[in-house]
Amino acid sequence: MTDILTELGWRNLVAQHTPELPEELAKGSLTLYCGFDPTAPSLHMGNLAQIITMSRFQRLGHTPIALVGGATGMIGDPSGKNAERTLNTTETIREWESSIKAQLEPYFDFSGSNACIMSNNFIWTESMDVLTYLRDIGKHFSVNRMLDKESVSARLNGAGISYTEFSYQILQSLDFLELYRRHGCTLQIGGSDQWGNITAGTDLVRRVEGASVNGLTTPLVTKADGTKFGKTESGTVWLDPNLTSPYSFFQFWVNADDRDVDKLLRTFTYRTQDEIEALAVATAERPHAREAQRTLAQDVTTLVHGAHAAAQAEAAAAALFGRGELHELDAATLNAAMSEAPNAEVSLEGEPITVSELLVKCELVASNGAGRRAIAEGGVSVNNVKVTDEGATISAEDFLHGQWLVLRRGKKAFGGIKRVN
Numbered sequence: 001m002t003d004i005l006t007e008l009g010w011r012n013l014v015a016q017h018t019p020e021l022p023e024e025l026a027k028g029s030l031t032l033y034c035g036f037d038p039t040a041p042s043l044h045m046g047n048l049a050q051i052i053t054m055s056r057f058q059r060l061g062h063t064p065i066a067l068v069g070g071a072t073g074m075i076g077d078p079s080g081k082n083a084e085r086t087l088n089t090t091e092t093i094r095e096w097e098s099s100i101k102a103q104l105e106p107y108f109d110f111s112g113s114n115a116c117i118m119s120n121n122f123i124w125t126e127s128m129d130v131l132t133y134l135r136d137i138g139k140h141f142s143v144n145r146m147l148d149k150e151s152v153s154a155r156l157n158g159a160g161i162s163y164t165e166f167s168y169q170i171l172q173s174l175d176f177l178e179l180y181r182r183h184g185c186t187l188q189i190g191g192s193d194q195w196g197n198i199t200a201g202t203d204l205v206r207r208v209e210g211a212s213v214n215g216l217t218t219p220l221v222t223k224a225d226g227t228k229f230g231k232t233e234s235g236t237v238w239l240d241p242n243l244t245s246p247y248s249f250f251q252f253w254v255n256a257d258d259r260d261v262d263k264l265l266r267t268f269t270y271r272t273q274d275e276i277e278a279l280a281v282a283t284a285e286r287p288h289a290r291e292a293q294r295t296l297a298q299d300v301t302t303l304v305h306g307a308h309a310a311a312q313a314e315a316a317a318a319a320l321f322g323r324g325e326l327h328e329l330d331a332a333t334l335n336a337a338m339s340e341a342p343n344a345e346v347s348l349e350g351e352p353i354t355v356s357e358l359l360v361k362c363e364l365v366a367s368n369g370a371g372r373r374a375i376a377e378g379g380v381s382v383n384n385v386k387v388t389d390e391g392a393t394i395s396a397e398d399f400l401h402g403q404w405l406v407l408r409r410g411k412k413a414f415g416g417i418k419r420v421n
Helices: 004-010 021-026 045-059 090-107 130-140 143-147 150-156 168-183 192-209 246-254 258-268 273-285 291-305 307-320 331-339 355-361 368-376
Strands: 031-036 063-068 117-120 187-191 214-218 343-346 380-382 404-409 413-419
Touching (some): 004 045, 031 045, 031 168, 045 090, 045 214, 045 258, 045 291, 063 168, 090 117, 117 168, 130 168, 130 192, 187 192, 192 214, 246 291, 246 307, 246 331, 258 273, 258 291, 273 291, 307 331, 307 404, 331 413, 355 368, 355 380, 355 404
Parallel strands (some): 031 063, 031 187, 063 117, 187 214, 343 413
Antiparallel strands (some): 380 404
8 A cells, every 4th residue: 555644745735643643554544534514505625625635545545534514514613713604504504515415425436445434423413412512522621722723812812702613623523533433533634724623633532532543634725925725806716616617617727826836736636746747847848838737727627527527618718719619619618708708798689780899898999990990900800700891790690609709809808798689
């Protein structure tokens, strides 16, 4: 068996681990878990880093437990922000549980000797009464140590923290205890911001069961400028295609900074060390080709959304800049791509609309006169077909999937016209 710590090490995916973990791993395969709270209708990029890390363990013979936090999701881990989380309704959380469970399943193998186990911490908390919680679990926790947690101390120095959020660490620790009892789980993984919660869990298992269990964290993924990875101007990058389209998802990765792409390949792909090092050389020697970014985008989009969606997203990016066939794009991909471009809506009722007028509508030129001059100069196309007539008009048949026209001026500027009738 390949040493998982060696695998994670060259990928720079080890932030902290308990001292006994290397010795435990040397004995053979083990059972590990990572939790995913349903605090939103979808998982996001930060969750994907943990999903892939746990998948790496399974590929090397270990047994993963994908834990949906039906209980912890009702509380929410204190974020360190100067405000309490909004508590969602039970009905909403149950709905999000199902969505997240469905999102997790494709990443793991549920057959064989180390088949993935899907679980939910609502199972062991639903029937627990408050006295049992306080007497059997709460008595093992030092408030002094809980106050040392960075997110808690930050809140204490600000707007304060409720007992509800303060108790999150106890609930998460209970997960480790129950998974140890039920499945022999001896390792919890998570992002480095979870280290306090993880070590609280290892301590609870030791106190209650007299057993030694371990924790491991991966570094939080940040950009070269120090900002959080997984956020864009429009918000979080979700794994749900209805919240972040496969096209937008692909573009997010392909636009990665040269300084970040090596780290992202190590974290989010299954490429080998030699392959990633070769891509780093390519980036240094031919940065304009963006070979590493395209490989990253292809791999991660295929992993999350499938090969067809990845191919469509890549084809859309090429076609929008005149290097592919717009007619070959499916309606969903075209709609996602054009929704992010400068666009305007038109009705075909009334007088015919000229191409020069449409150029003005999506702000590719300042006036009809400028539009006609751009056409005369040979720099305007509709659906990647050059327009030569300064007075050219459009008709219903010109709209792709009956909905979009793609206008392009020059090599880089493009926009969309959406038909509304």
